[in-house]
Amino acid sequence: MTDQQVPSTIKDEALIVKRRNQMIKGAVTLFMEKGFHKTTTREIAKASGFSIGTLYEYIRKKEDVLFLVCDSIYQRVKERMEASIDPEQTTVKSLIQAVRSYFQLMDDMQDEVLVMYQEVKSLSREAQEYVLQKERDMVAMLEQVIINSLPGEYAEAEVRLMANNIFVQGQMWGFRRWILQRNFTIKTYTDTQIHLLLRGLGKETEGIIQPADNAGHA
Amino acid sequence: MTDQQVPSTIKDEALIVKRRNQMIKGAVTLFMEKGFHKTTTREIAKASGFSIGTLYEYIRKKEDVLFLVCDSIYQRVKERMEASIDPEQTTVKSLIQAVRSYFQLMDDMQDEVLVMYQEVKSLSREAQEYVLQKERDMVAMLEQVIINSLPGEYAEAEVRLMANNIFVQGQMWGFRRWILQRNFTIKTYTDTQIHLLLRGLGKETEGIIQPADNAGHA
DNA sequence: CGATGTTGAGCGAGCGTTCAATCGTCATTT
DNA sequence: AAATGACGATTGAACGCTCGCTCAACATCG
Numbered sequence: 001m002t003d004q005q006v007p008s009t010i011k012d013e014a015l016i017v018k019r020r021n022q023m024i025k026g027a028v029t030l031f032m033e034k035g036f037h038k039t040t041t042r043e044i045a046k047a048s049g050f051s052i053g054t055l056y057e058y059i060r061k062k063e064d065v066l067f068l069v070c071d072s073i074y075q076r077v078k079e080r081m082e083a084s085i086d087p088e089q090t091t092v093k094s095l096i097q098a099v100r101s102y103f104q105l106m107d108d109m110q111d112e113v114l115v116m117y118q119e120v121k122s123l124s125r126e127a128q129e130y131v132l133q134k135e136r137d138m139v140a141m142l143e144q145v146i147i148n149s150l151p152g153e154y155a156e157a158e159v160r161l162m163a164n165n166i167f168v169q170g171q172m173w174g175f176r177r178w179i180l181q182r183n184f185t186i187k188t189y190t191d192t193q194i195h196l197l198l199r200g201l202g203k204e205t206e207g208i209i210q211p212a213d214n215a216g217h218a
Numbered sequence: 219m220t221d222q223q224v225p226s227t228i229k230d231e232a233l234i235v236k237r238r239n240q241m242i243k244g245a246v247t248l249f250m251e252k253g254f255h256k257t258t259t260r261e262i263a264k265a266s267g268f269s270i271g272t273l274y275e276y277i278r279k280k281e282d283v284l285f286l287v288c289d290s291i292y293q294r295v296k297e298r299m300e301a302s303i304d305p306e307q308t309t310v311k312s313l314i315q316a317v318r319s320y321f322q323l324m325d326d327m328q329d330e331v332l333v334m335y336q337e338v339k340s341l342s343r344e345a346q347e348y349v350l351q352k353e354r355d356m357v358a359m360l361e362q363v364i365i366n367s368l369p370g371e372y373a374e375a376e377v378r379l380m381a382n383n384i385f386v387q388g389q390m391w392g393f394r395r396w397i398l399q400r401n402f403t404i405k406t407y408t409d410t411q412i413h414l415l416l417r418g419l420g421k422e423t424e425g426i427i428q429p430a431d432n433a434g435h436a
Numbered sequence: 437c438g439a440t441g442t443t444g445a446g447c448g449a450g451c452g453t454t455c456a457a458t459c460g461t462c463a464t465t466t
Numbered sequence: 467a468a469a470t471g472a473c474g475a476t477t478g479a480a481c482g483c484t485c486g487c488t489c490a491a492c493a494t495c496g
Binding site for chain 2: 139161
């Protein structure tokens with residue numbers, strides 16, 4: 001699919017895909033080093049292996065590059081998640097496995113995820129909405145795994161929050177690397193998070209915890 | 219304290235403080251609306267109530283404004299945390315209370331925290347280091363509360379991770395508001411998080427969970 | 437009238453974007 | 467086989483504008 005979101009003057013569809021992949025690859029590195037705003041269109045062109053003029057045959061505005069980058073990253077993350085997680089499994093073990101492979105994924109792609117995280121806000125409102133939908137889908141996947149693994153044990157709101165927690169804890173491994181990766185490897189991080197997830201504090205909960213079976217609107 | 223980090227040509231110390239507070243107040247709003255990079259120095263000056271020339275009597279570079287803003291926000295958050303949390307308490311109840319007041323704080327200051335979070339990366343390496351130290355301090359506070367509330371029950375690594383989780387869950391309320399605040403109020407969010415924190419999944423943990431008493435380097 | 441603080445027009449660099457010129461390829465004509 | 471021309475793709479010099487930053491002139495006050 002040649003992102004309809006970003007039209008091009010070029011006719012050759014295969015070429016568009018090829019050139020855009022060059023762009024994305026070059027741009028990610030640059031965005032990682034200096035951020036979107038401090039990166040020049042000329043730099044992007046050079047890193048992509050063609051000239052500034054050519055760049056503008058494949059995009060309209062600089063922001064289009066950012067969109068292509070974010071979209072591509074989200075897409076890859078989503079695909080790898082779909083490939084490694086089977087939401088039809090129904091054991092706690094499979095939940096654990098899902099968390100493990102998700103965390104591993106976030107470790108593999110931490111640079112990309114970090115870039116995405118820091119720059120999506122520079123996208124236009126619509127582009128953000130478009131890209132964020134993929135995020136919702138991923139959280140929903142985690143939700144589904146939880147529901148299937150622990151049927152009937154948790155309120156809807158709890159499950160939703162758990163899914164969000166896991167999702168963010170994965171990203172956190174990347175965007176708080178400066179502190180976490182001094183204390184953990186991805187393996188020990190994963191193990192410890194799973195440990196906390198399963199055990200909780202498990203004591204003296206009487207009277208302190210509210211029912212928490214709420215799902216109302218704000 | 220007149221941030222030594224950002225020198226000024228003005229002699230009157232009290233005036234510096236006053237003008238900088240004007241700057242910070244105006245800038246936060248602008249950064250929130252359009253982000254640091256898309257905000258003009260002229261806009262900052264106008265929002266602060268003085269001219270572009272005056273602005274540059276109180277800072278050297280545009281980035282100084284960002285530093286002042288981030289520093290001020292971190293400072294306020296840290297102060298409010300110190301005021302509302304007593305790390306000497308030794309009950310689970312006091313841990314809960316600490317989480318409650320921290321989450322409430324993050325709700326009160328979500329706009330500021332969001333700005334900070336999205337823009338710190340635009341600071342210079344040193345400025346980031348300086349500001350991040352405050353973050354470390356805050357996480358350490360949470361760590362201390364946990365240690366005192368649950369003495370001897372958790373490995374060092376677990377406590378550290380728990381503190382980081384709570385810290386991030388607080389921020390998450392702000393930076394994932396577009397999804398969380400459709401499903402929760404700050405009250406239900408807090409209750410549910412505490413619920414999950416205390417209970418865990420609490421079942422079938424045998425053979426799945428590793429010891430997780432690790433604290434090695436990456 | 438010095439000293440301190442304020443002003444905003446103006447400078448100049450840098451950047452996003454354009455487009456006339458050029459290249460490469462291949463079907464058509466001679 | 468060579469010449470022609472049409473078409474799609476590529477190039478980078480050039481344009482115009484924005485924006486960070488300066489500074490000579492001015493205001494205020496003791």
